[in-house]
Amino acid sequence: MLDIKTLTSTLSVSPQIEKMDLKKIADLGFKTIICNRPDGEAEEQPLNGELGMLAERLGMDFIEQPVIAGAICAEDYVEFAQALATATPPVLAFCRTGTRCTTLWVNGTEDLGSREERLNHATQLGFVIKA
Template sequence: MDLRKINDRISVAPQIQIADLPAIAGLGFKTLVANRPDGEEPGQPLMADIEKAASEHGLKWVYMPVASGDISDDDVERFGEMIHTADAPVLAFCRSGTRCTVLWALSSAGETPAKEIFEKARSAGYDISGIAPRLAQQAQKKR
């Protein structure tokens, strides 16, 4: 299991396994967010199975699938609203953690300085510099 803290509210991870749920709950996470659609890759666990195990370990479940490389403004808005209202700390996962990080970054634009967003992502091991133009665009929308 490879958990990467973005800030006190959210951490991200590559694909988790059902066997990881006791440790995730034991670390104090309250909400588990799946940003990965079922069937994205052969052998990937079914989200319904992860949801069941998450519930058994007292974790709130949010299924918010987003196609890799196709994050819409609607996805960003829904993710931002969810992060602000979810019981924290939140663990969001996808195939590599990048999609979750990009969703967090874009939803944070305008509230958090871009430099800080890029630094937090980089500290978690994600280079999201390629979204700089879209991040600036998102920040403009919030002004």
């Protein structure tokens, strides 16, 4: 079941997506999917390569930028911002819960004018972002 949360007019986040979700994601108008979850974190999660292949068949771009929960570094923030800058919007980023994607957004972009504004927005959406 999709649980998409809107961060900006061009970026939304969600918990892990499934193969069966891809058609609905395409129907919702998303043009790019960014995966921030490494393969193999959980036994039941679909392989990113399979999701990417199916997304591309539906006309969406698929960008893999796996990051380890609790070990996000400055380079990850830069890479996420670069992916957003080159991606065709609207973009859906996903990880296990959506928190990693949101953390990358809060710390890696200039959206909403300030980190404090991004952090406040993330908190209002129910995310707990560590400093």
